[in-house]
Amino acid sequence: MTGPDVFDAIASPVRRALLDVLAGGARSVHDLAAPFDMSRPAVSQHLRVLLEAGLVAEERVGRERHYRLDARPLRAVADWAGHYEQFWQHHARLLRDLLEEDG
Amino acid sequence: MTSIEVDQFLAQPPGQVWTALTDPALLAHWLMPNDFKPVPGHVFTFRTEPVPQHGFDGIVHCQVLDLEPPRLIRFSWRGGGLDTVVSWSLVPEGTGTRLLITHDGFDDTDPAQRMVMGILSGGWRGHLIRRLGTLLGGEEPDA
Numbered sequence: 078m079t080g081p082d083v084f085d086a087i088a089s090p091v092r093r094a095l096l097d098v099l100a101g102g103a104r105s106v107h108d109l110a111a112p113f114d115m116s117r118p119a120v121s122q123h124l125r126v127l128l129e130a131g132l133v134a135e136e137r138v139g140r141e142r143h144y145r146l147d148a149r150p151l152r153a154v155a156d157w158a159g160h161y162e163q164f165w166q167h168h169a170r171l172l173r174d175l176l177e178e179d180g
Numbered sequence: 181m182t183s184i185e186v187d188q189f190l191a192q193p194p195g196q197v198w199t200a201l202t203d204p205a206l207l208a209h210w211l212m213p214n215d216f217k218p219v220p221g222h223v224f225t226f227r228t229e230p231v232p233q234h235g236f237d238g239i240v241h242c243q244v245l246d247l248e249p250p251r252l253i254r255f256s257w258r259g260g261g262l263d264t265v266v267s268w269s270l271v272p273e274g275t276g277t278r279l280l281i282t283h284d285g286f287d288d289t290d291p292a293q294r295m296v297m298g299i300l301s302g303g304w305r306g307h308l309i310r311r312l313g314t315l316l317g318g319e320e321p322d323a
Contacts, residue, residue, distance in 0.1 A: 162184045165281045169188035171210040172279070176192050176200055 082167060083150045086130035091115070092123050096132060096146060103136070103145035182286040190277045194270040197277045198250035201268055212240070220247050236260030257283070 087093055095109060110120040124144055127133040131150045136143050190197050200206045202218040212226040222244045230238035239259055246254035246267075254267040264285040271278040 161283050161286075162186060165184065165186040165283060166188075168211050169186055169279060169281060172197075172200060173188060173190055175206065175210045176190055176197065 083130050083132065083163065085167070086126050086132055087151075089123065089126075092127055095120070095123055095127065099133065099144060099146035100148075103143045105138075105141045105143050107141070109144065184281075184283040184286070186281040188279045188281070189273065190279055192276060194250040194272055194277045197270055197279060201253060201270075202249075216242075216244075218244070218247055218249070218253075220244050242266075262286075 087096070091113065094113065098104060098109060098112070106117050106120055106124065109124070110117050113120065124133060124135075127144075128135060132147055133144050134147050136145070200210065202216070204214055204216050207214055207216055212228050214226045215224045216222070217224065224242050224244070226240040226242065228238050228240070230236060236259060241258040242255045244253070244255050245265065246252055251270050252267065254265060257264045257266045264283060267280075267282040267284070269280040269282070271280065
């Protein structure tokens with residue numbers, strides 16, 4: 078797996094806040110950007126990470142894209158033992174990347 | 181008691197992996213800032229973001245329990261109500277290394293330990309976790 082995982086996705090306070098808003102229902106990028114004092118491109122970039130981690134799904138509504146929460150990947154995070162498993166998997170990958178850089 | 185096992189293949193030989201596991205600067209790079217020393221009995225900490233709502237001050241208290249270069253490091257891992265032991269074991273595999281990470285001693289019955297699930301995610305919000313039950317409602321966990 079090369080894309081961001083759930084752990085990467087929730088490491089950012091902005092993305093956690095976005096998930097929090099999406100927990101209340103699907104939103105457009107415009108609606109998501111409004112409460113955060115962020116540009117739409119900045120929000121889109123965070124949404125891309127959430128999409129790649131499978132935490133958010135995208136759907137077209139007329140001319141707009143709407144985003145909705147898919148909480149299923151969070152199951153492992155919500156489970157405390159699973160959380161540590163993810164923690165170590167994540168950091169083992171960081172170790173692999175570090176060793177490859179040095180090599 | 182529950183234990184977690186994670187394994188990761190690394191292309192480098194055990195000697196090189198050992199350095200990445202025991203050099204404090206390298207360790208900080210892939211894990212967390214620390215004052216680790218590869219000395220049996222050495223008391224050290226890992227430092228991360230505090231999670232006050234889980235009673236975690238951001239400090240993981242550790243002590244080196246076993247050190248067998250270049251094949252085993254075992255250390256205690258305490259913080260936020262957690263009292264556990266982590267082992268890193270290096271097994272040569274071809275020209276590389278299989279790193280086996282074991283995290284032992286989770287007490288399934290201790291609610292305080294269940295509270296620390298957000299401990300290392302960098303401040304993951306407890307209230308969203310609590311809402312997950314509803315968000316995931318009706319679905320059976322994967323077998």
